[in-house]
Amino acid sequence: MTQGQSAYTKDKERAIGSALSIGMRIVRSHPKLSQYRYWHIDVCAGSGWNEQVGVPGSPRVFLDIAKSIDLENFEAWFIERDRSAAESLVRSIGPDKRCFVINGDNRDVLKMFSKRIAQFDRPKYAIGSVLIDPNGWLYRGRDGNGFDPLELSDFLSTHRRIDVVMNLNVRTFRMLRKNEALGHRVMDLPAVSDMPALFNKEHWLLSDVGSYGGNSWVRLIGRNMATGDNRAMGHYHMNSEKGTEIVNAIEVRELRGVSAPGSVSAVPERCDGGVQLPMF
Numbered sequence: 001m002t003q004g005q006s007a008y009t010k011d012k013e014r015a016i017g018s019a020l021s022i023g024m025r026i027v028r029s030h031p032k033l034s035q036y037r038y039w040h041i042d043v044c045a046g047s048g049w050n051e052q053v054g055v056p057g058s059p060r061v062f063l064d065i066a067k068s069i070d071l072e073n074f075e076a077w078f079i080e081r082d083r084s085a086a087e088s089l090v091r092s093i094g095p096d097k098r099c100f101v102i103n104g105d106n107r108d109v110l111k112m113f114s115k116r117i118a119q120f121d122r123p124k125y126a127i128g129s130v131l132i133d134p135n136g137w138l139y140r141g142r143d144g145n146g147f148d149p150l151e152l153s154d155f156l157s158t159h160r161r162i163d164v165v166m167n168l169n170v171r172t173f174r175m176l177r178k179n180e181a182l183g184h185r186v187m188d189l190p191a192v193s194d195m196p197a198l199f200n201k202e203h204w205l206l207s208d209v210g211s212y213g214g215n216s217w218v219r220l221i222g223r224n225m226a227t228g229d230n231r232a233m234g235h236y237h238m239n240s241e242k243g244t245e246i247v248n249a250i251e252v253r254e255l256r257g258v259s260a261p262g263s264v265s266a267v268p269e270r271c272d273g274g275v276q277l278p279m280f
């Protein structure tokens with residue numbers, strides 16, 4: 001691992017922690033909200049541990065925050081298609097009845113998550129977070145890598161109180177947009193400026209674009225509850241002067257276009273091709 005990648009991983013996990021903890025703390029300290037179950041889903045979960053850097057991965061980051069603020073009433077789903085990473089994650093979490101590791105494709109998983117939420121809460125009142133940390137941008141490649149933005153759009157439009165936190169590769173976005181312009185159509189590739197409408201979230205924070213060893217990344221947080229901008233962590237309101245500057249820097253304006261929400265396929269009984277690991 002290069003120095004750039006190592007700095008990136010440390011910065012990323014710290015920032016994911018900060019982004020998640022704001023919403024989790026609000027819920028924990030709110031007399032009414034804290035009575036509800038907190039729902040969390042990490043659709044690109046990884047193994048739970050970044051070995052080469054020695055820092056916890058996003059599932060552990062979530063669980064550590066929950067522990068540190070005594071948020072006990074939660075349910076967390078962790079989706080990972082790589083079998084060995086999923087097995088490491090099961091070991092890394094240890095026994096916990098509130099956690100589910102699903103070794104499989106994240107396609108249609110938000111529909112299953114919705115069904116589960118509906119057993120306990122009315123969707124529009126359910127609180128929690130969706131974390132999306134693929135290797136690239138928010139899109140699903142032909143090989144199934146990544147996550148489908150239309151699926152996210154569908155889920156967030158019915159779960160108004162569930163926040164979205166994303167860590168996305170700006171270099172991938174620019175490359176895919178360029179291919180689109182050259183006639184290689186990349187379906188459903190939302191630009192940052194498409195996201196507020198597509199994901200039905202009113203308040204957005206985003207980070208400056210961080211460059212690490214040839215790659216560049218941005219973090220985005222969408223909520224329907226206003227919060228401070230958290231400049232100490234380098235997060236700015238999207239509609240501030242700095243936020244607009246960042247959006248403009250990411251997007252090649254003449255290539256911009258809105259990806260309209262579309263239909264998604266029927267709900268499978270379980271994740272495509274996935275093996276569900278024993279639940280704790």
Ligand SMILES: C[S@@+](CC[C@H](N)C(=O)[O-])C[C@H]1O[C@@H](n2cnc3c(N)ncnc32)[C@H](O)[C@@H]1O
Nearest residue numbers: 044045046057058080081105106133144145146
């Ligand atoms: C950048 S890594 C995630 C790192 C993790 N969030 C962390 O902070 O430690 C992306 C992960 O997403 C997984 N992944 C990619 N496409 C997926 C899909 N369609 N379904 C499930 N997992 C997927 C990859 O196997 C990889 O482990």
